[in-house]
Amino acid sequence: MSSLMIDMxxxxxxxxAVGIYSACTANEIVLRSVLQRALACDxxxxxxxxxxxxxxxxxxxxxxxxxxxxxxxxxxxxxxxxKERLILGGDHLGPLTRTSQSEEQAMAYADELVRQxxxxxxxxxxxxxxxxxxxxxxHARLSDEVIAARGARLCxxxxxxxxxxxxxxxxxxxxxxxxxxxxxxxxxxxSAEESISVTTPEDCRTTLTTFEDKFxxxxxxxxxxxxxxxVVQPGVEFGDSEVHEYDRKKAxxxxxxxxxxxxxxxxxxxxxxxxPQGLREMVEDGIAILKVGPAxxxxxxxxxxxxxxxxxxxxxxxxxxxxLSDFRAVLEKQMLANPGNWQKHYxxxxxxxxxxxxxxxxxxxxxxxxxxxxDASIRRLFTNMSQNxxxxxxxxxxxxxxxxxxxxxxxxxxxxxxxxxxxxHYIDEYLYAVIPDSK
Numbered sequence: 251m252s253s254l255m256i257d258m259x260x261x262x263x264x265x266x267a268v269g270i271y272s273a274c275t276a277n278e279i280v281l282r283s284v285l286q287r288a289l290a291c292d293x294x295x296x297x298x299x300x301x302x303x304x305x306x307x308x309x310x311x312x313x314x315x316x317x318x319x320x321x322x323x324x325x326x327x328x329x330x331x332x333k334e335r336l337i338l339g340g341d342h343l344g345p346l347t348r349t350s351q352s353e354e355q356a357m358a359y360a361d362e363l364v365r366q367x368x369x370x371x372x373x374x375x376x377x378x379x380x381x382x383x384x385x386x387x388x389h390a391r392l393s394d395e396v397i398a399a400r401g402a403r404l405c406x407x408x409x410x411x412x413x414x415x416x417x418x419x420x421x422x423x424x425x426x427x428x429x430x431x432x433x434x435x436x437x438x439x440x441s442a443e444e445s446i447s448v449t450t451p452e453d454c455r456t457t458l459t460t461f462e463d464k465f466x467x468x469x470x471x472x473x474x475x476x477x478x479x480x481v482v483q484p485g486v487e488f489g490d491s492e493v494h495e496y497d498r499k500k501a502x503x504x505x506x507x508x509x510x511x512x513x514x515x516x517x518x519x520x521x522x523x524x525x526p527q528g529l530r531e532m533v534e535d536g537i538a539i540l541k542v543g544p545a546x547x548x549x550x551x552x553x554x555x556x557x558x559x560x561x562x563x564x565x566x567x568x569x570x571x572x573x574l575s576d577f578r579a580v581l582e583k584q585m586l587a588n589p590g591n592w593q594k595h596y597x598x599x600x601x602x603x604x605x606x607x608x609x610x611x612x613x614x615x616x617x618x619x620x621x622x623x624x625d626a627s628i629r630r631l632f633t634n635m636s637q638n639x640x641x642x643x644x645x646x647x648x649x650x651x652x653x654x655x656x657x658x659x660x661x662x663x664x665x666x667x668x669x670x671x672x673x674x675h676y677i678d679e680y681l682y683a684v685i686p687d688s689k
Contacts, residue, residue, distance in 0.1 A: 252426045252476075254270075254294045256476075258538065262538050263512060267533055268533070269683065270294065270337075270539055270684055271681070272296045273296065275547060276299065279550055280547060280549075280550055282670060283673040286329065286674065293335070293685065297336070298541075299318045299339075301363060302347050304317075314366060315340070337373060338373060338374070342378040343364050343376055343404065344377060344379040345381065345400075353385055364404045375408055375425045376428040377408075378430075379397050394456055394460040398464040401429055401461060402461070409473050428481060429457070429479070446486075447483065448500055448504055449483045450503070454504070478513065479515055480517065484504060484505070486518060486524055489611065490596070490611060490612060491610070491611060495528055501537075505536050505537070517537070517538075529680060533684055549676040550616075554669065555578060560640060560644055560648050565634060572633065575631035577627045577628060592606070596610065642657070
């Protein structure tokens with residue numbers, strides 16, 4: 251809940267190297283892994299939906315904000331995860347998917363988007379109005395004043411909606427806000443050739459001053475006190491097969507500037523694939539909210555590939571009543587048949603494209619996992635591996651982290667448990683970063 255976020259920020263300002271990571275995903279297996287790990291270490295779980303993923307029209311998941319909230323809460327109930335430790339966040343809320351429309355049209359859409367997120371019980375609201383709209387000058391940088399004015403407008407909608415919601419749910423917590431104009435594209439990546447500029451302290455001060463002015467001009471003084479995070483670029487990103495590592499020396503001027511802002515911390519996007527030490531250094535330096543998305547479904551894809559490799563080592567088509575899963579082949583077939591979710595992101599010849607579809611860090615394959623044929627192949631894989639004992643030696647070969655957990659008695663050899671443990675290894679790196687005394 252929002253009080254957990256405020257408490258985390260308070261501890262940061264007291265000098266404690268605490269933080270929270272945000273799981274930006276709608277995948278059920280990944281979400282179960284997130285909740286399972288949080289439950290095991292008595293931590294909150296921050297789960298976020300993005301504006302292109304979940305909106306008033308269903309987004310690409312087919313879920314509206316209320317649907318996504320119900321979906322996550324149902325998973326929490328199934329896993330006996332306490333709801334008071336569950337935080338729902340809305341990511342990139344604004345006119346993200348309406349940039350081809352005029353300001354009037356796009357912001358009307360964004361108003362309703364924010365309204366539905368708050369009504370659904372989302373309490374961490376990232377206001378993102380950094381993108382140009384159709385009637386903005388396409389050759390000029392969008393000014394801080396325009397970005398802040400649009401953000402304040404959306405905050406006013408959120409505050410009014412919260413007041414409306416309180417009339418029927420007096421116990422509902424007040425929203426907290428994340429702002430910032432230096433916002434990476436959701437799930438985006440930069441190539442190795444592109445340089446990454448660390449946000450300057452001057453840009454931070456300008457953003458905070460401009461947003462505060464616009465908030466207060468709309469009577470949003472109380473809401474401004476609940477702006478707890480500023481999105482910055484601390485120098486981290488990832489491409490298809492490369493990672494731009496966090497360098498605290500290069501980010502030193504930026505992170506030192508946090509001492510001048512007493513109410514908030516920095517939020518880092520695209521922290522996927524950073525080393526555990528790099529993540530911990532980010533939290534120690536005040537980048538206390540770590541966003542991760544593609545890395546978690548990348549881990550799922552890794553585990554599914556590994557489980558299929560085990561299936562092929564152990565079984566022939568005659569051994570499985572429904573046949574082998576053919577997961578990789580089915581996934582590739584569907585990605586080729588419907589290239590819209592990867593075509594603009596992957597580049598190169600046919601061999602390079604095939605490699606990226608399977609192994610890219612940007613993990614565009616995640617968009618195809620809900621496809622009926624792909625989903626059916628995953629279910630067949632789970633059925634086949636449930637009905638046939640997996641020898642420890644081959645489990646060690648293909649899924650060593652899951653092998654170790656199974657040998658230690660922490661998990662069974664059920665396919666779902668093996669998969670979740672593999673994903674959990676990635677989650678553990680974030681827990682190491684955000685929990686001060688974790689080892």
